Structures are given as structure tokens and as C-alpha cells.
Amino acid sequence: MNIHAQAAICRGNTEPFRIEDVVLDDLRPDELRIRVVACGICHTDLAVRDEQLPVPLPVVLGHEGAGIVEAVGSDVTVAAPGDRVVMSFNSCGHCPSCAVDAPTYCYEFFPHNWSGTRADGSATLYRDGKPVNANFFGQSSFATQAIAHQRNVVKVPASAADIPLERLAPIGCGLMTGAGAVLRAMKVRAGLPIAVFGAGTVGIAAIMAAKIAGADPIIAVDVHESRLALARELGATHSFNAREDAVGKIRELCPQGLGYAFDTTGINTVIQGAWGLLAPMGICGIVGASDPAAQLTFNEAEFMGGGRRVMGILGGDSDLVTFLPELIEHHIAGRFPFERLIRYFEFDEINEAIEASESGEVVKPVLRIGTE
Ligand SMILES: NC(=O)c1ccc[n+]([C@@H]2O[C@H](COP(=O)([O-])OP(=O)(O)OC[C@H]3O[C@@H](n4cnc5c(N)ncnc54)[C@H](O)[C@@H]3O)[C@@H](O)[C@H]2O)c1
Ligand SMILES: [Zn+2]
Ligand SMILES: [Zn+2]
Structure with a gap:
């Protein structure tokens, strides 16, 4: 010692x-x-x-x-x-x-x-x-x-x-979490819409990965305009300020609902709003650190009826030995x-x-x- x-x-x-x-x-x-x-x-x-x-x-x-x-x-x-x-x-x-x-x-x-x-x-x-x-x-x-x-x-x-x-x-950590949530946990499909709530490290990593996966549109939501601008440069096709009825605007943009809603804010009202936007078979992925006492409430019929899923995701489901080198290769190729x-x-x-x-x-x- x-x-x-x-x-x-x-x-x-x-x-x-x-x-x-x-x-x-x-x-x-x-x-x-x-x-x-x-x-x-x-x-x-x-x-x-x-x-x-x-x-x-x-x-x-x-x-x-x-x-x-x-x-x-x-x-x-x-x-x-x-x-x-x-x-x-x-x-x-x-x-x-x-x-x-x-x-x-x-x-x-x-x-x-x-x-x-x-x-x-x-x-x-x-x-x-x-x-x-x-x-x-x-x-x-x-x-x-x-x-x-x-x-x-x-x-x-x-x-x-x-x-x-x-x-x-x-x-x-955060980069692997956001990218892994999209590519490994939710397995985002090309052509389906995704909204990412919170454009910090995890959210922007998810947006870059959604672009790799071919999601469309890719919607960023945050309260900071500077982060929304960066999200657009790195893959978001649309961005909405959470203070200006982002949920209503997403519903207008994607009237059939979202294939994927990914929450990085850990705020239960944001997660519930995100969940309410899901299309049939839609997945709401959640990763944010939350108030330890917070609870989530969903309508049972909507949850079951459309085969919707809520998925807690830790570390982007990463298997370090394979996924970190994969992300480094995406980085070298300019995709990440x-x-x-x-x-x-x-x-x-x-x-x-x-x-x-x-x-x-x-x-x-x-x-x-x-x-x-
Ligand atoms: N589950 C995991 O494995 C894992 C791994 C890493 C980080 N995390 C957690 O994920 C979360 C995100 O991490 P980060 O590093 O990106 O944090 P961050 O603070 O950089 O990003 C969170 C973003 O959410 C935005 N935000 C706040 N309120 C909002 C609202 N009402 N609507 C939309 N956006 C809002 C913030 O402006 C910020 O840009 C943290 O809680 C972190 O602890 C979880
Ligand atoms: Zn971390
Ligand atoms: Zn173990």
C-alpha cells in the first residue's frame, strides 16, 4: 500500500x-x-x-x-x-x-x-x-x-x-447509455419516429444513434435552445422546447404516434407525456435518475391494447467488450x-x-x- x-x-x-x-x-x-x-x-x-x-x-x-x-x-x-x-x-x-x-x-x-x-x-x-x-x-x-x-x-x-x-x-457511461438504448435495448427500426426528451449527453447520443438506425423523424425536446440547436446539427430532424407544448406539437407532427419515446429527464410527468404519444407497439425507454419516491401512472387499457411497452434501461444494455469498440468504430467513421x-x-x-x-x-x- x-x-x-x-x-x-x-x-x-x-x-x-x-x-x-x-x-x-x-x-x-x-x-x-x-x-x-x-x-x-x-x-x-x-x-x-x-x-x-x-x-x-x-x-x-x-x-x-x-x-x-x-x-x-x-x-x-x-x-x-x-x-x-x-x-x-x-x-x-x-x-x-x-x-x-x-x-x-x-x-x-x-x-x-x-x-x-x-x-x-x-x-x-x-x-x-x-x-x-x-x-x-x-x-x-x-x-x-x-x-x-x-x-x-x-x-x-x-x-x-x-x-x-x-x-x-x-x-x-452517458454516450454508451444513449446509443445503447437506441441500438441495443429498444432496437429502433428504420423509418419509425422517435422523440428524445432531454438533449444532454444521453439524449444527444440517442439522437446520433437514431440517425445511424435510420429513424424518421428524429425529434429532440429540451428546455435549452442551445441544446436543441446542437441536437439538430447531430441528427434531430425536428426540435421542440418543452416549455412550449412539445407534446402537442409532436402529436401534430406524428398523428399515428411514435415508434419510440426515450426519456432522459427522469421527470415523471415528462415520462407520462412521452408514453401517451406512443403508436401501437411503441416503446417508451426510461433512463433518467428520478426522485426516489416518484411513481408512474399509465392507463391500463392503452398500455395493453396497443402492445405498448415501458422499458427501464441501464447503461444502454451494453456489453462492454463488444459495444464500446463498436461505438469507437462509429466515431472513427464520423457517425458518432x-x-x-x-x-x-x-x-x-x-x-x-x-x-x-x-x-x-x-x-x-x-x-x-x-x-x-
Ligand atoms: N440509466 C442509465 O444507465 C444512465 C446512465 C447515464 C446517465 N443516466 C441518467 O440519465 C439522465 C440524463 O443524463 P445526461 O448526462 O444526459 O444529463 P443532462 O442533465 O445533461 O441531460 C438532461 C437534459 O434534460 C433536459 N430537461 C430538463 N427538464 C426537461 C423537460 N421538462 N423536458 C425536456 N427536457 C428537459 C435538461 O435541460 C438537460 O439537457 C440523468 O438523470 C443521468 O443520471 C442514466
Ligand atoms: Zn454516468
Ligand atoms: Zn452479475
Whole structure:
């Protein structure tokens, strides 16, 4: 236990994140130590800060890390020291979901991602000799070094050797979630209409993926005009401001109803409005972090009658090993230009980066933590 690092500690929403000295635990056989080059900031980090998710505080967050492998445990086969990698969520590898390559629905998701420790309860980080909550999404990448696991590390393919890691960093969460929701979970069909509620990272990733899938029309809904403009540049054929009767305007545009309504806002009234727009066999996909007490209400006859579906989606149903390289190939081919969402900040500007995300000014802030 002698690897010293710097990590941004989150103590809730009444204090700013502070970068402090920490010490990493020794690596287990299935773990890797990554020198973090960059890490995206996601709404889920802020949901933890605001105690909407059951992750214990204080904690080192950050779950969109990319970096270079420094050391590996004896059982690690996914990458070797010196390899460029991206990190994503962790999973157990042996439950019924993991057994069918659906690790986002791992039965042991909580202990592997949100418990603040390894799944066996041991700490991965220490501060002043005492354990600090970390191992967030199996990485805690708001830090100069991170302990990750065989199952949540993907080696960057050789075809992406020219793409900087700081650009690839956010691919393992919001981008994968939006794209996977469209391409993997809802399996959007060409020629059918889709509306995406919320044009943040997840929503815009869904819009870019809907264009890849050939959906038509592709409708973006948000409250920020700047985000709607960006959504139109990246694939939306129409956009409506949620403050100006977006639901009524979508009904006028698509009188037969939507094939797909995808909600990234987590607001139950928005989801219910979106659901009400579905055509027969329509799917309403929901991904947003919501008020833990929120309930959804649907009319039973409409739900059953048209074979409509409501689908909770985690991590875009992604199987990391196959889907992250697939998304990187879409990016290389220019079909998934997510660099348009990014603005870079230095690591010690983490609080400014969060502020820029919350004001709506920046869609995807990425922290530059180390050099490549
Ligand atoms: N399920 C998952 O696997 C998963 C993965 C990543 C993120 N998330 C969650 O998904 C959500 C979206 O993430 P993000 O990073 O894109 O966040 P974001 O905050 O960038 O995007 C949300 C967007 O919704 C817009 N919005 C707010 N109120 C609205 C309304 N009434 N109608 C329409 N749009 C409205 C906001 O302006 C914003 O642009 C978050 O809640 C995040 O925690 C879930
Ligand atoms: Zn995230
Ligand atoms: Zn599992």
C-alpha cells in the first residue's frame, strides 16, 4: 500500500469537491491500476453528491475514466501495462444477467459499483490511514490513479490509436447509455419516429444513434435552445422546447404516434407525456435518475391494447467488450461525433466544470487529469 494519488473528495452538495492526497490499496489478482488521463463528469456523479442514490459519502466519484495501465494483478488478461484503456461500470461475471452478457443488469450491481468498497467490503482507497469510500462504478476516476477490475476495463482498439484518450473518456457511461438504448435495448427500426426528451449527453447520443438506425423523424425536446440547436446539427430532424407544448406539437407532427419515446429527464410527468404519444407497439425507454419516491401512472387499457411497452434501461444494455469498440468504430467513421459535446477543464477546475454542466452551458465536461 504505497501508491500515493490525488483524488477529488465529494462530501455532499453543501461543500465543493476538494482534491486531497490518498493512498491506493494493493491490487487483487483481477484488478488493474490505471493512471487516469481524463474523466468525464456525468449527471449520475451529481445525483450521488445530492444523495439521490444510495452511495455512502464522503466518496471519490468519477466513472467515465480513460487512462494508461500501470500495473495488473496476476489474473488480468484484458490489458497489460502501457495499454490505453477506457473504464465503465463493474459487474460480478457469474449471475444470471452476466451469464447472458447483460452485465448492466448484474444481480450484484450495487456492491460492485455503489457500495463505496469492493464487493467484499474492503477499501480500495485510504486517506490519513483510514478507508475512504471509493470503487465508484468499479473505478473512482476523479483521481490521478484508479483501481479498476478486469470486467470494467476495455482496451482501446488499435484503429483508434490516433484518438486522444481525453476524448474517449466519456464513452463508457452517458454516450454508451444513449446509443445503447437506441441500438441495443429498444432496437429502433428504420423509418419509425422517435422523440428524445432531454438533449444532454444521453439524449444527444440517442439522437446520433437514431440517425445511424435510420429513424424518421428524429425529434429532440429540451428546455435549452442551445441544446436543441446542437441536437439538430447531430441528427434531430425536428426540435421542440418543452416549455412550449412539445407534446402537442409532436402529436401534430406524428398523428399515428411514435415508434419510440426515450426519456432522459427522469421527470415523471415528462415520462407520462412521452408514453401517451406512443403508436401501437411503441416503446417508451426510461433512463433518467428520478426522485426516489416518484411513481408512474399509465392507463391500463392503452398500455395493453396497443402492445405498448415501458422499458427501464441501464447503461444502454451494453456489453462492454463488444459495444464500446463498436461505438469507437462509429466515431472513427464520423457517425458518432460526440466530441461536439465536450469541453475540457483542468482537474482542479472540477467545481467550475460541474457548474458549467448544471447551468446547461456545457453538455459534457471532461477533466484533464494527466498527460497521455
Ligand atoms: N440509466 C442509465 O444507465 C444512465 C446512465 C447515464 C446517465 N443516466 C441518467 O440519465 C439522465 C440524463 O443524463 P445526461 O448526462 O444526459 O444529463 P443532462 O442533465 O445533461 O441531460 C438532461 C437534459 O434534460 C433536459 N430537461 C430538463 N427538464 C426537461 C423537460 N421538462 N423536458 C425536456 N427536457 C428537459 C435538461 O435541460 C438537460 O439537457 C440523468 O438523470 C443521468 O443520471 C442514466
Ligand atoms: Zn454516468
Ligand atoms: Zn452479475
